[in-house]
Amino acid sequence: MIKINNKKLAKFIGFKAIRLLILLIVIATISFIMIQLSPIDPVRAYLGQRIVSEEQLAIIGHYWGTELSLGERVLGWLQTLATGSMGFSLIYRVPVTEVIISKFTSSLILMLSSWVISGFVGFGLGVLAGAKEGTWIDKVIKTYCYILQSSPTFWIGLVLLMFFSVYLGWFPIGLSVPIGQLSDTVTIWEWLDRLILPAITLSIVGIASITMYTRDKLINVKKSDYFLFAQARGESFWGIIKNHGIRNILLPAISIQFLSFNELFGGTILVEQVFAYPGIGQATVAAGLRSDVPLLLGIVIVSTIFVFVGNMLADIIYKYVDPRLRSVDDE
Amino acid sequence: MSENPWYNKGLFSSLNLREKTLLTIALTGLVLVVIFICGTMINNIPTNFDTKMQAPSFVHIFGTDWMGRDMFFRTIKGLSLSIIIGLGASIISSIIATILAFLASSNKYLDSFVSWLIDLFASIPHILLIMMISIALGKGAFGVIMAVAFSHWVNLTRVLRAEVLQINTSEYVALSNKFGKSKFWIAKEHILPLILSQIFVGTLLVFPHAIMHESSVTFLGFGLSPHEPAIGIILSESMSYLAMGAWWLAFFPGLALLIVVLLFDIIGDNLKRLLDPREANN
Numbered sequence: 212m213i214k215i216n217n218k219k220l221a222k223f224i225g226f227k228a229i230r231l232l233i234l235l236i237v238i239a240t241i242s243f244i245m246i247q248l249s250p251i252d253p254v255r256a257y258l259g260q261r262i263v264s265e266e267q268l269a270i271i272g273h274y275w276g277t278e279l280s281l282g283e284r285v286l287g288w289l290q291t292l293a294t295g296s297m298g299f300s301l302i303y304r305v306p307v308t309e310v311i312i313s314k315f316t317s318s319l320i321l322m323l324s325s326w327v328i329s330g331f332v333g334f335g336l337g338v339l340a341g342a343k344e345g346t347w348i349d350k351v352i353k354t355y356c357y358i359l360q361s362s363p364t365f366w367i368g369l370v371l372l373m374f375f376s377v378y379l380g381w382f383p384i385g386l387s388v389p390i391g392q393l394s395d396t397v398t399i400w401e402w403l404d405r406l407i408l409p410a411i412t413l414s415i416v417g418i419a420s421i422t423m424y425t426r427d428k429l430i431n432v433k434k435s436d437y438f439l440f441a442q443a444r445g446e447s448f449w450g451i452i453k454n455h456g457i458r459n460i461l462l463p464a465i466s467i468q469f470l471s472f473n474e475l476f477g478g479t480i481l482v483e484q485v486f487a488y489p490g491i492g493q494a495t496v497a498a499g500l501r502s503d504v505p506l507l508l509g510i511v512i513v514s515t516i517f518v519f520v521g522n523m524l525a526d527i528i529y530k531y532v533d534p535r536l537r538s539v540d541d542e
Numbered sequence: 543m544s545e546n547p548w549y550n551k552g553l554f555s556s557l558n559l560r561e562k563t564l565l566t567i568a569l570t571g572l573v574l575v576v577i578f579i580c581g582t583m584i585n586n587i588p589t590n591f592d593t594k595m596q597a598p599s600f601v602h603i604f605g606t607d608w609m610g611r612d613m614f615f616r617t618i619k620g621l622s623l624s625i626i627i628g629l630g631a632s633i634i635s636s637i638i639a640t641i642l643a644f645l646a647s648s649n650k651y652l653d654s655f656v657s658w659l660i661d662l663f664a665s666i667p668h669i670l671l672i673m674m675i676s677i678a679l680g681k682g683a684f685g686v687i688m689a690v691a692f693s694h695w696v697n698l699t700r701v702l703r704a705e706v707l708q709i710n711t712s713e714y715v716a717l718s719n720k721f722g723k724s725k726f727w728i729a730k731e732h733i734l735p736l737i738l739s740q741i742f743v744g745t746l747l748v749f750p751h752a753i754m755h756e757s758s759v760t761f762l763g764f765g766l767s768p769h770e771p772a773i774g775i776i777l778s779e780s781m782s783y784l785a786m787g788a789w790w791l792a793f794f795p796g797l798a799l800l801i802v803v804l805l806f807d808i809i810g811d812n813l814k815r816l817l818d819p820r821e822a823n824n
Contacts, residue, residue: 358800365777
């Protein structure tokens with residue numbers, strides 16, 4: 212069984228929490244300043260092409276506080292943030308936290324499913340390629356990964372959409388609920404139907420890095436002395452791969468998968484845009500294009516926490532779960 | 543007779559590994575230069591409403607769009623635009639990386655500051671960071687170049703920082719120090735020449751990411767303005783025609799982008815192999 216030194220782990224998590232706090236304050240400040248420096252007038256961007264009189268512009272500007280100084284605005288932003296509120300979304304007209312919770316949960320399902328799929332498939336392909344190093348299987352998998360690493364996520368989404376939805380007509384073209392239906396009345400199948408293609412797109416893209424990593428690790432294991440010794444004892448090839456290969460590379464592979472939260476989030480934004488899936492990605496794009504600053508900043512903070520937690524879990528696996536890396540005083 | 547490996551048969555059998563690597567680099571480089579030059583020479587693409595929305599044929603090999611413009615020319619133009627932006631962004635990002643690596647090597651506090659900065663930038667999702675910087679700088683080509691540059695220096699900085707730290711422990715640096723040479727002199731004369739190849743390779747390896755991220759943010763609407771023929775714009779326009787079955791509007795430009803990214807990847811990998819003696823035999 213995995214033994215974890217609880218005291219040290221607690222200290223580690225506490226240390227990380229303080230780091231996260233500092234990081235969040237800095238990121239909140241910097242991103243706020245960055246957006247405030249933008250030459251794009253938020254009032255104009257919000258109104259778009261609509262024609263409004265000068266007085267009305269001034270009213271909106273006053274309502275949004277555009278005449279305050281930068282320092283006042285930064286302080287105001289940090290003060291409200293400290294009370295746990297992230298302000299009021301300008302385009303959804305509800306508190307930012309509410310928008311983020313509802314949007315993030317629907318994205319989380321998408322991200323989680325593709326994360327799990329890409330993890331399993333990527334690991335499997337990596338083991339296969341590593342075990343069959345140099346054969347055509349290995350070459351096919353390697354080429355596939357090289358191509359995927361250089362292909363833009365949204366283009367893969369477009370191609371899948373064109374082929375499966377438009378040409379074959381197997382899946383709906385977009386949206387997470389059928390048109391003219393409320394999201395509460397959707398049956399689970401209708402909803403799954405709309406989740407499949409985005410999830411597949413995200414997984415296809417996520418596979419490449421984990422596969423290449425697993426492959427390289429397994430090839431290293433194959434060169435080791437204990438592998439040679441196991442072969443000399445006459446164990447079957449796949450038996451050795453299972454007992455010596457997979458056991459050794461599983462934990463690093465899982466931690467690599469946790470480190471991919473950053474790309475996962477980026478991929479989600481693109482994929483949601485292609486498939487018109489109403490999640491955090493669409494909210495981000497809408498917030499950015501229409502200058503919904505509170506929402507955009509809220510998303511930045513939440514996504515930073517998301518990525519940070521992923522990195523921290525990877526660290527924990529790396530430092531505390533992996534028995535080879537636990538130091539002696541941990542026991 | 544030992545078995546002859548596949549790469550020693552056929553046309554290039556007389557070349558050794560080094561020559562083959564050079565040949566690969568030269569060929570891929572040539573393709574990219576040709577794309578770039580062709581792209582800059584295409585200045586206006588005629589609109590012709592008689593030939594709108596045509597599927598690929600021998601006249602228009604990538605088909606035409608809803609204004610009858612030839613998609614092949616638009617794609618090439620878009621690619622050359624991507625290459626310019628990628629070039630700007632990767633050069634700026636490697637300059638940032640080099641400066642930060644030297645700063646990190648100069649003293650302990652700056653070193654922890656730089657690692658903290660790396661942590662900071664690594665924990666915001668790339669796309670969000672690019673979006674925000676681009677918004678802050680008012681979008682457009684300048685905004686995108688800066689945004690991509692400021693989000694891609696992290697990896698190269700890590701590599702260079704480790705390299706500089708290692709060189710700093712060497713005896714000749716210690717000796718120069720004892721001779722009273724300034725830190726700047728040591729950095730310029732001893733360290734920079736040694737890491738120059740790393741910087742060069744690093745710049746090339748940033749290129750594919752830069753191009754991809756540029757087209758991604760442009761696709762989302764935070765990059766180049768819609769009247770610019772960038773690949774991201776072409777692809778986001780194609781979204782409105784997908785349901786009509788106009789697959790060529792999205793398929794070929796994306797594929798062309800993929801190929802360009804792949805070519806840059808190949809050049810980068812081969813150059814790395816050429817310049818790094820440890821990997822020369824792979």
